Amino acid sequence: MSDLKKIRDEFISKLKGKLDLAELNQIKSDLFGKNGLVSSQFKKIATIDVSERKKFASDLNIIKDELHDLINLKINEIEKANINEKLEKEKIDVTLPERSFVRGKIHPVSQTIDEISSIFSEIGFSVEEGPDVENEYNNFTALNTPDNHPARDMHDTFYLDEKKERLLRTHTSPVQVRTMLKDKPPFKIIAPGRTYRSDSDQTHSPMFHQVEGLHIDKNINMGHLKGCLNYFIKEFFEVKKIKMRFRPSHFPFTEPSAEVDIGYEIKDGKIIIGEGDQWLEILGCGMVHPNVLKNVKVDSTKFQGYAFGIGIDRLAMLKYGINDLRAFFDCDYRWLNHFGFDPLDVPTNYRGLSR
């Protein structure tokens, strides 16, 4: 029996026994280490007679592979068994609670403002802003509501001085005045923001939100106003059809003026917008009064257009089923959590306004 065969048989039988990882590695080193049994046989190849050399080399390689594979197989088996044993010990109760994550929310009024801006953005309106503190001129006089006009009674105004020259704006309409004084026509803007009236009860809050709209260009008529609002209301309430009516009214800064009602009905205690035979007033609007255009130095023989004012809080209440206006400003954690929106829910045109 050649040396090779001897080595093979000896180690095959050794490997059949129960060995641990260290023993296996020892065998591996005995065979294939620098001076291992198999390694030294390879060194011998050069000294063997040429006629036998080829056969010897071939046999050696076969034995080497055979032993090598067998050792690796054994090592793998043990490692696998080790992991399985470990896994058995590492089982954990996955029903335990996860690490806490605190979610922030966006206030429904902010969300509604973003929805409104998104809708009007589509039809070319840009957003303007104005200060919360206004002078008497911008809030009233420039808007064709001179001092001592009974229409001023409709606005319970907060004043900041005894002379009543500085006040908290009672509507967003002064932004119209500021915008038109600052730039040249055409104008196509919306102006959302805080507004104030010294009124406080179940349905009135001393602070609330309005969005003003203004579109001044050549040949803009009341039909455009109707079309614009019809589009807005449909988009905002995300309905295909809307029942809407214009009712004559009076605002000093628009003429003709209208109040706009939308149709609704109550189904199972929930309000359904756009259907039914009940009417709900949601906004005021009209054609900008020539006196206002004169006050802001716009030539009313060349330019004309419409303006509107919408209560944002009220829109939010209608859309999201909120009953109490006062709760908007009460900062009750539970309310904010319930009615607030995920900050990732940015109203956009392509994803839709709301989920």
Place this chain on the structure above:
Amino acid sequence: MKITFDWLKDHLKTNLKEKNLLEQLTYIGLEVESVESLSSDNQLFKIAKIIKTEKHPNADRLKVCDVNVGEKELKKVVCGAANASEGLITIYAPPGAIIPKTNTKLEIAKIRGVTSYGMLCSESELNLSDESDGITELSKKYEKNIGKSYFSKSKSNLIDLSITPNRPDCLGVKGIARDLAASGFGKLIVSKEKKIKLKTKQTLKVKINKEKGQGCNAFGSCLIKNVKNTESPQWLKDKLISVGQKPISAIVDITNYVMLDINRPLHAYDADKIEKGIIVRNSKSGEEFTALDNKIYKLEKGMCVISDNKGVLGLGGIIGGTRSGTEFDTKNILLESAYFDPRSIRNTAKKLNLDTDAKFRFERGIDPLSIETGLKKAASLIQEICGGEVSKIDIQKIESYKTKIINFDVNSFENIIGFKISEKKIQRILTDLGFIIKKEKNSLKLIVPSWRPDISQQIDIIEELVRISGYDKIKTIDPIKDRSKSTLTQTQRLFHFLQRAIASKGYLETITWSFTDQSYNDHFREAGKEIKIVNPISSELGVLRNSIFSNLIMYMSKNLDRGFKDLSIFEIGPVFTGSNPGEQKTVVCGLSAGKKSRLSWIDKERNIDLFDAKRDVVQTLSEAGYNSDHFFIDSKTPNYYHPGKSGRIFLDLSKDKVAAYFGEIHPNILKKIDIKTENLIGFEIFLENLKLSRKTLKDQKLKFFVSDFQKSERDFAFVVNKDVEAQELISVISNVNPNLISNIKVFDVYEGENIPDNQKSIAISITIQSSEKTLNDKDLEKINNSIIEAVENKTGAKIRS
């Protein structure tokens, strides 16, 4: 304005139903506020007399009254009114009656142990007036009607209209009828004036003083002698009651009736109580008089008063005085029908805080040409009911009414409204509304009716035409989806970005009022100006906020009281620096209370601290595009922060404007406010102080460079004096060789054993990488030495060996 369909029918011929009427009123801009049914239940309210009163055994302020309601037995009624006294004739509501004001059904009830069968009603409870002080007092004349229903049978509902301030003409039933008729709802009945003989002369001299600011332009009057003032006849009483007015006496009722019917306020004086003559003049400062509401008014200079030799009789167009008021025994009366300037009326009424039906009408503008019509209508009714001789009418004027003329371009209608109506229809509508039309070449010359002070230019005519034609005829022109300007400005975009960035870090967005409680505000005002509201809704909301913290802390405290412990809230909105427009800043203000990982099975719980807030602020700013490597931070913060546990952030070393503050709220404030939480941490980001990048994101994205050469991390520990800040070390290190040093991280701060008392050890890990080659040991050694040398030289630190 309250009307009934029945009353409207005095002026309007129509077969249409009330349902149609309500629709049509709203359709033409006379908005129906409410419709009240007076007919069904009001028969239950009985005229009654209190026979006996006793003090309630268990309540000091209550009385137990025995009331005669026209039945055999007296009713026992518990009543709290001070004027409930024996002999008083009043109005009794039995159990089952529905009280008009509150819409509640009365039941037999035990009041403090005494059973009350029904109720004695105040005028306000019956919607007769605003008088809620005490129960209704009826005159002795009602004695014979005890047990009878106070309200007469009426078929007509009470319709309450909300008349816009531009339409004084619709504060009379006739004006409403005219509008309805023009819109095709029935036909206006043109009533003929009743002929009345005016023989005698008006002998009481009237003079309007010509003085600056005279509020009276014209004063018409007539004397009616030898009248017998009485109770009004049933038709008149019914009419007034049907619209919620309380009948008083024939003369007063007639003047009220004429006012409500044709919007012509009148005033009746007891002529015998006027000394010599009437002088209409400006008041002198400090003049006093007792008005018909039994209040004494002290007048300022320049108010329009009707006076005689003895002094003020009344405030013109607002309220009469008791001295010259008519009574049941009045014999001779002077009837006034005047025109008062709306501005003057409004000024005076505002100063005296007075509101009356007459004032409401005069301040909106009364038909100046109705003086005579009104006098004649009232005088003939007085003569009919009270007898007497009517004098000729005297009208004193200091100014004449000028007819208003408008040239109306027929085409202007379509230009503004968007649809066309024929000239024929235009003429028909305007004629029905009382315009007189002269056709000219290219336009219509319109004479505006004297009762329409709101109409003065072409646009007013267009409004009338579209209002009467119907707003439903306006076409809907769909908007074009076209945008030539970006929707939001860069600042507005930043606002929305910050709002959602903060919310995404666990903060609930709140919106609180722009005003706040002065005492809370003072904690956060610093040197800022206090901006007071002259007429606040309550003293707790008396100032504009100088900081958002005052409101956030207030509401945080409320939420903690609700039992929530770990909260983060924020608001983005204005704070005010002055009382002029524009003196405001936009601030993102956040507030967190409590602990992190409270009651966690897995993480260690700890109090929330300033590094939580700092993370949220720095992260938000860097999300918004500001490079946090450039931030400069120091500890100079306003006094409402904990002086040692707060910081401010600048966007870069130029330290131009404060981008944000963060830190613990000062413990003194927590103590004063008595807020119960483990810790309270806040931050403020100042939107206007954040420089807007001139580069768009698109431009910034072009730069992308990374090195693939091997990087090395080296750790250093420096011992420095305690007052040296980590930022200083980082800044020194990053300047050693910005090309090679990329990441600097403080991973340990240590004070204590082995470190001298006034010093600390700061351990820093530094990443070193070249963009040109793999650094060898020599290169690394060199940079290590440079770092140590620079830190030691510039900060006085010593490398820890």
